[in-house]
Amino acid sequence: MNKPRFIKGVAMSRFSADDVSTQELALEVINDALKDASMSPNEIDAVVVSTVDTKTNTERQRLYPAIVASILKRKIPIIRVPAVCGGGGAAFWTALRLQYNNILVLAVDRVVSSNTSKITHEIMSAAENLWEQEEGLIFPAQNAIVAQLHMNKYKTPKQALHRIALKNHENGCLNPKARFYGKKITMEDIEKSPIVASPFNIYDCSISVNGGAAAIISFDKTDIEVLGSGMATDNIAPFEREDMTTWQGTVLAGKIAFKEAGITPEDINVAELHDAFTIVELIAYEDLGFCKKGEGANFILEGHSTLQGKLPVNPSGGLKARGHPISPTGVAQIVEIVNQLRQKCDTRQVKNPEWGLTHNIGGAGGTTTVHIFHKAEI
Numbered sequence: 001m002n003k004p005r006f007i008k009g010v011a012m013s014r015f016s017a018d019d020v021s022t023q024e025l026a027l028e029v030i031n032d033a034l035k036d037a038s039m040s041p042n043e044i045d046a047v048v049v050s051t052v053d054t055k056t057n058t059e060r061q062r063l064y065p066a067i068v069a070s071i072l073k074r075k076i077p078i079i080r081v082p083a084v085c086g087g088g089g090a091a092f093w094t095a096l097r098l099q100y101n102n103i104l105v106l107a108v109d110r111v112v113s114s115n116t117s118k119i120t121h122e123i124m125s126a127a128e129n130l131w132e133q134e135e136g137l138i139f140p141a142q143n144a145i146v147a148q149l150h151m152n153k154y155k156t157p158k159q160a161l162h163r164i165a166l167k168n169h170e171n172g173c174l175n176p177k178a179r180f181y182g183k184k185i186t187m188e189d190i191e192k193s194p195i196v197a198s199p200f201n202i203y204d205c206s207i208s209v210n211g212g213a214a215a216i217i218s219f220d221k222t223d224i225e226v227l228g229s230g231m232a233t234d235n236i237a238p239f240e241r242e243d244m245t246t247w248q249g250t251v252l253a254g255k256i257a258f259k260e261a262g263i264t265p266e267d268i269n270v271a272e273l274h275d276a277f278t279i280v281e282l283i284a285y286e287d288l289g290f291c292k293k294g295e296g297a298n299f300i301l302e303g304h305s306t307l308q309g310k311l312p313v314n315p316s317g318g319l320k321a322r323g324h325p326i327s328p329t330g331v332a333q334i335v336e337i338v339n340q341l342r343q344k345c346d347t348r349q350v351k352n353p354e355w356g357l358t359h360n361i362g363g364a365g366g367t368t369t370v371h372i373f374h375k376a377e378i
Contacts, residue, residue: 009037086362088330172317
């Protein structure tokens with residue numbers, strides 16, 4: 001980033017299994033973000049949109065930037081940035097590097113629109129297509145192998161993964177926008193839930209939802225500044241990497257973001273980490289430098305990532321309990337961090353945060369973005 005960027009407005013829809021079109025979701029979050037920013041559509045200079053363009057949602061609509069043009073009633077530059085589960089973060093990273101004043105970052109997907117097998121088949125298109133897809137190594141199984149390796153290498157107990165799930169469900173239960181809002185999940189529920197791919201129970205895996213999220217960035221100064229922005233792209237298949245328990249995309253993107261922001265991991269007061277699976281959040285503790293390698297289990301078991309801990313992680317509920325609509329996830333993380341810094345999160349509010357971080361991944365560590373936000377004086 002060459003010049004400082006600021007957040008003017010943010011918004012997200014409720015993440016749910018409701019039968020609602022992506023156009024309706026886009027209209028909702030665009031209107032709400034403009035309202036939050038006290039702006040009109042005529043003040044938007046460009047748009048970066050992310051959507052997976054799924055073939056299973058029956059909308060039969062492929063040229064999504066032009067759909068956004070119809071919603072805004074504007075003829076301005078609108079580009080699409082696809083990066084599957086990391087699309088929202090990648091769209092935000094891209095927008096920060098454009099030289100327009102007011103840029104709308106929009107992410108929207110309707111994932112829950114077919115049966116489970118078809119959705120699973122669609123999501124698998126983000127995996128390596130010769131070995132992983134052909135052998136049926138779906139993402140739960142793929143990440144379960146990563147978890148097994150971490151457990152063997154660092155003696156990570158399964159209880160640590162369950163504590164991540166419990167923490168995020170406790171937070172999501174308090175979030176009106178979350179799929180699990182108002183739904184109390186106990187440790188007994190988690191421990192007794194069905195095995196998906198050992199060591200994962202069903203509560204170790206994020207839940208698919210429909211949703212949208214938006215953020216408006218600007219060169220005009222506001223109370224929230226974007227001070228760090230890192231992206232890295234790794235091999236698509238974890239088995240191609242030197243160490244499957246260290247996700248170098250996270251390590252590298254994090255180092256870039258921290259260097260740009262001029263701070264260290266110890267300065268972060270609240271974080272939204274990509275918990276597509278509980279092991280991914282645990283590894284992110286280590287790869288981002290919040291604890292040493294192999295000590296992620298201690299970090300969660302000692303309560304450091306709870307709302308009252310030294311680094312509250314996923315106060316929104318995360319992908320686990322807020323829900324994972326694919327592209328919107330990365331922007332929804334930004335919405336949460338901005339609202340946390342603005343002290344607008346009520347029952348799940350972190351106490352007086354100054355620095356916030358978001359961490360968004362596409363695939364199993366393939367495309368990773370890390371962004372750092374600071375509460376600025378105005």
